[in-house]
Amino acid sequence: xPASPTAPDAVRDNREKMxxxxxxxxxxxxxxxxxxxxxxxELYGFLPPELLKKVARKLKLPPSRVYGVATFYHxxxxxxxxxxxxxxxxxTACYVAGAQxxxxxxxxxxxxxxxxxxxxxxxxxxxxxxxxCGLAPAVIYDGRILARVxxxxxxxxxxxxxVS
Amino acid sequence: MTLDELIERQESEQxxxxxxxxxxxxxxxxxxxxxxxxxxxxxxxxxxxxxGKESExxxxxTGCMGLCSRGPLVRTSDDGSLYxxxxxxxxxxxxxxxxxxxxxxxxxRIDTSAPFFTRxxxxxxxxxxxxxxxxxxxxxxxxxxxxxxRALAEMTPEEVIAEIRKSGLRGRGGAGYPTAxxxxxxxxxxxxxxxxxxxxxxxxxGAFMDRSIxxxxxxxxxxxxxxxxxxxxxxxxxxxVRGEYALAIQRLQAAIRQAERERLLGSRVFEESFQFRIDLxxxxxxxxxxxxxxxxxxxxxxxGQPRQRPPYPPESGLWGQPTLINNxxxxxxxxxxxxxxxxxxxxxxxxxSKGTKVFALAGRIANTGLIxxxxxxxxxxxxxxxxxxxxxxxxxxxxxxxxPSGGCIPAEYLDTPVDYESLAAIGSxxxxxxxIVMDQASSMVDVARFFMEFxxxxxxxxxxxxxxGTVQMHDILTRILNGEGTPDDIEMLERLCIVLRxxxxxxxxxxxxxxxxxxxxxxxxxxxxxxxxxxxxxxxxS
Numbered sequence: 242x243p244a245s246p247t248a249p250d251a252v253r254d255n256r257e258k259m260x261x262x263x264x265x266x267x268x269x270x271x272x273x274x275x276x277x278x279x280x281x282x283e284l285y286g287f288l289p290p291e292l293l294k295k296v297a298r299k300l301k302l303p304p305s306r307v308y309g310v311a312t313f314y315h316x317x318x319x320x321x322x323x324x325x326x327x328x329x330x331x332x333t334a335c336y337v338a339g340a341q342x343x344x345x346x347x348x349x350x351x352x353x354x355x356x357x358x359x360x361x362x363x364x365x366x367x368x369x370x371x372x373x374c375g376l377a378p379a380v381i382y383d384g385r386i387l388a389r390v391x392x393x394x395x396x397x398x399x400x401x402x403x404v405s
Numbered sequence: 406m407t408l409d410e411l412i413e414r415q416e417s418e419q420x421x422x423x424x425x426x427x428x429x430x431x432x433x434x435x436x437x438x439x440x441x442x443x444x445x446x447x448x449x450x451x452x453x454x455x456x457g458k459e460s461e462x463x464x465x466x467t468g469c470m471g472l473c474s475r476g477p478l479v480r481t482s483d484d485g486s487l488y489x490x491x492x493x494x495x496x497x498x499x500x501x502x503x504x505x506x507x508x509x510x511x512x513x514r515i516d517t518s519a520p521f522f523t524r525x526x527x528x529x530x531x532x533x534x535x536x537x538x539x540x541x542x543x544x545x546x547x548x549x550x551x552x553x554x555r556a557l558a559e560m561t562p563e564e565v566i567a568e569i570r571k572s573g574l575r576g577r578g579g580a581g582y583p584t585a586x587x588x589x590x591x592x593x594x595x596x597x598x599x600x601x602x603x604x605x606x607x608x609x610x611g612a613f614m615d616r617s618i619x620x621x622x623x624x625x626x627x628x629x630x631x632x633x634x635x636x637x638x639x640x641x642x643x644x645x646v647r648g649e650y651a652l653a654i655q656r657l658q659a660a661i662r663q664a665e666r667e668r669l670l671g672s673r674v675f676e677e678s679f680q681f682r683i684d685l686x687x688x689x690x691x692x693x694x695x696x697x698x699x700x701x702x703x704x705x706x707x708x709g710q711p712r713q714r715p716p717y718p719p720e721s722g723l724w725g726q727p728t729l730i731n732n733x734x735x736x737x738x739x740x741x742x743x744x745x746x747x748x749x750x751x752x753x754x755x756x757x758s759k760g761t762k763v764f765a766l767a768g769r770i771a772n773t774g775l776i777x778x779x780x781x782x783x784x785x786x787x788x789x790x791x792x793x794x795x796x797x798x799x800x801x802x803x804x805x806x807x808x809p810s811g812g813c814i815p816a817e818y819l820d821t822p823v824d825y826e827s828l829a830a831i832g833s834x835x836x837x838x839x840x841i842v843m844d845q846a847s848s849m850v851d852v853a854r855f856f857m858e859f860x861x862x863x864x865x866x867x868x869x870x871x872x873x874g875t876v877q878m879h880d881i882l883t884r885i886l887n888g889e890g891t892p893d894d895i896e897m898l899e900r901l902c903i904v905l906r907x908x909x910x911x912x913x914x915x916x917x918x919x920x921x922x923x924x925x926x927x928x929x930x931x932x933x934x935x936x937x938x939x940x941x942x943x944x945x946x947s
Contacts, residue, residue, distance in 0.1 A: 274706035275689055279648070306707075313708040313865075314689030316648050332610035333805065333841045334767035336855055369692065371649060372613030374767030374841075375436050375473030375774055386439035 256284045264299055271302045274310055278317055287318045315369070323357040323364035325402060328381040332370025338377040338389075346395050350404055363404060406667050407676050408554035411545060418546035426461040428482035429453075429499055431491075432534060433466035434620050435613075435652055436774075437476035441492065442466075445477050448496035456500055465543070468621015470534035471525075473774040475515060480534065488513045520790040521772050526753065526779045528761050529737040533621035533775075538656050541663040544624040550669050552740035553628050556635055557677045560743075562592060565636040569739070571747025573759035578604060578695075578732030579807065579836045580912075581758070581825040587729060590719035591637040594727035599639040601630050602723065602730045604700060605646040605653070608692040609808025610859065612839030614763040615733040617775050619646065619653035622737070623660035627683060629736030631670060632743060634681040637729050642683040645700050648690055657685055692809075692863035696911045697722075697730045699865065710867045711911035732837070734763055755781025758824035758835075768805075768841035771796045778823070785819040788842060799844030803927070807836025809856040809863075810916035812923025813849060832923040834916075849928040850935060853921045854882035860917040871914030874905045878921065890936040899925065 263280035267273030277296055282288055288311055297307040311317045329335075329344045344354060344367055351363040358364075373379050376388035380395070387394075406414070422428065431437075431446040449464040470478040475489030479499060488495070488510055495513070498506035527533075536543035544550070556565050570585035591599060603626060607615040619626060630642045646654055661683055664670040672680040686704050693699045694709040701723050703709040722728025738760060742750045751759050758780040764787065767773050771793030778787060784804060788794065795801045803813040812833035814821065821827050825835050843852065861875040878901050884890045902918035909915045925932060 270706075272704075272706040275703065276687070276706075279687055279689065309708055310706070314691050316688075316690035332767075333808070333839070333852075333855070334611050334773070336610075337768050337841070337843060337847055337852075369608065369649070369690065370610035370612065372607070372616045372765075373436055373439055373473075374611055374613060374765060375476070376439060377767065377773075379439075386435075388440055 259284055261299075264296075269300055271300050271306075274300060274302065274307065275314070278307075278311055282317055287321045289319070320357065321361075323352075324362050326364045326366070326381075326383055327351075328366045328368040328371075329354075330369075330371045330373070330377075330379045330381070331367045332372075332374060332377075334374035335370075335378040340378045342392055343378060343380060343390055343395055346392055346399075350396075350399055358404070362402070363399075406669065408551070408558055411550055411554055411675075414542065415545050415548065415551075418542045422482075422546060425463060426458075426483060429462065429464045430467045430480040430482065430534065431464060432468070432470040432476065432478040432480075434469035434473075434617055436469065436473035437478055438652070440476050442477040444493050445479065445491050445496070448493035449479075449499055452496040452500045456497075458500060462500060465537040466539065467536060468533035468538050469530070469617040469775050471530075471774045471776060472515065472521065472772060474772055478515075478534075485517070486510075487515045487517055489515045521776075521793065524782075524786060524791050525777055526761050527777045528741050528750075528753075529618060529625075529734055529763055530621070530775070530777045531741070532625065533617065536622065538621055538623055539659055541624065541660070541667065544622070548744065549624055549740075550628055550664075552743035553631050553635075553669070554675050556632050556743055557675050557679055562636045562638065565632060565743065566592060568743060568747045569636075572738075572742045572750035573747075573754075573757070574735065574738055574742060574750065575758065575825065576732060577734035577738070577762065577837070579810065579834060581835060584731065584735055587719060587731070588633065588636050590717075591639075591727050591729040594720065596727055597638070598641060599637055599727040600723045600729070601634045601637065601639045601642040602700070602704070602718075602728055603630055603642065603644040603733060603736055604695060604697070604730055605644050605650075605733045606688050606695045606700060607647060607650075607733070607837065608695050608863075609810075609837055609839045611765065611767050611805070611841045612808060612837050613765045614775065614838040616647075616650050616653050617765075618733050618737050618763070619650065620656055623653075623656045624664065625737050625740060626733055627657075627660055627664055627670060629739035630683060631674065631681045632739050633729060633731065633736065635679055637727075639729065640680050640682065642681060643686050643704055643723075644683060645686045645688060645694070645704060647688045654685065654687060661685075691865070692859075693865045693911070693913050696913060699911070700730065701728065708865070710865045711913075713910065734838070753779050755779075755822060755824055757826060762823065762835065762838060764838045764840045766792050766840055766842070769795050769797070769799060769844040769847075770842040780824050781822045783820050783822055784814065787823065787840065788819070792842065795842060795844050797844065799846050801842065802845045802847055803843045803849065803852075805833075805841040805843065805852070805920075806839065807834035807919070808839050809859050810834060810912065810919055811836045811839075812919050813843070813852065813927065814923075815927040832919070832926055834919070848886075849924040849931050850882065850886055853924045854879065854886060856920040857882055857917070860913065864913065864917075868908075868910035868914060870905050870908040871910070871917065874901055874909075874914070875917055877901055878905075878918070882921070885932060885935050888935060892933075892936050892938070894936060895925070895929075895932050 354367040575581040699709040
């Protein structure tokens, strides 16, 4: 879950402590920036600017370096994710099996790839090959791999979760 | 553990397995996992208990069994049968001895005398589907860690490198650089510390060989790295693995812990003076990090941008120290070479390409999955005999190898032997092992645009030819596909291809034009059809 101002203090404290532990495990070394960002994103769901500033301060790195690394890698997200997350594999096998049509459905009904629908319900991503080419076209839906997905199935699922 | 203790452990584990009536091996690689393998495994375990057969049967998860399109796959050890499309309701039959039970499974039995199985030659994948990747003893029973033990006890580092040289092993990441030469370069550096890095940032779309090796046989890679560490004089190794490969990461972490506990890694390996630690570095999703200097930058916690070479990593790599970087599959070949000898390895394969190569078959092909074949096998045999041909009557059009750095191979070159030089001669590359088959319905211009879009997204932005060139080429290809292209566009595309190839800083930009060049070479008519000049406006168009 993304950090929200309404999160109970106890929970927030705990996450801070866990992030602190991740940094101390690497002796606050700047070389461990990517590991620390992985840990931070796992705890908070995304990397808000204040969090990046804090990491920069603790690891004694210029904020530009931390921001530069966080924006360079696809894995890190600077904005909160929606309630549901669709990652359409766009590897070659999925592409020739019709991944683009699936992505079109999601882009038409929810959000552009890489974005989140205005109501915060669905995030859409065009994923790099997930290596499950035997299941093409594949979609990772909230962390679960769906195999041989059709436009019809996808539309039905979107109807089910109440996407207009 | 000493070498003698290791051999003792091997024998007692083999004995334990022999005494079992049946081991039920469930493929738990990512492909089968995503279609219910875990449910099957749990159901079988529950069934063994329910039938009170704990003393005679056991259920194990294994690495990839290859035929991913038929998953979940299950193998029974006593008769060697392989079953496909297994579900939880088959559990009782798998555990039962009643002939009636076999009737249910009969329809799901896969014919293992089919070419898909018999034409393969397994070195790297020899244990995959046979051993439980989460149990060190399974690997030891299969002879695991004996190559490392023997190397430490009986060979000098120079002798290890000599054996690798004799084998003719070349880098399996795609470029095919002779492995022994790289090892020698690192070994002769006097600066210390040195590092061994395993490149597991498998990024080509349509390629899942490395993931399958790491998931199916993690200890094989660890052992290969430790042998390399001994040969070049390094005490620290890193595995740079894609963040998306959650299962591979989990299994590697477990394998490292197990090996350290038994002194097969860590300090005083095999009670000898040699020490070698391995740590994981989790990638964060950047294709360019497969390039070795970008990978180094990423391990150091920076943006994964390549730098000018030379100096090459063997001289100045991680933190400026001598660094050996090999691909997962390369390391996986090391222990089998030391166990069986370099001459044995060199007897497999053809010409200057020795040994085997793992391929991931995908696209319009009947048997999608993971295969390992001797080098030099004709492409036709891979696609039509092992792969089962093109389904749906669409007919074969092209095979794509080497991902975004590779090319499309048309039907007239199907008899090309699969080795480094032959594939390069027809405008593709061996690459890391992705092999995607396209049928007549696929537009080759669209395929070229697909790969260009990939390179455009993944360009790190450091050098201008790649940063700007991929965008321009993508725009032109899109224009052509939309029917708005002109014959001049094709010419411009060709000029840009040369600029990118000759002037980009790293392999990503230098090879980004390959899919365009190869489709232009073999399917130029498809481009030309799309840029037919429109009828003259004098015709009275409004």
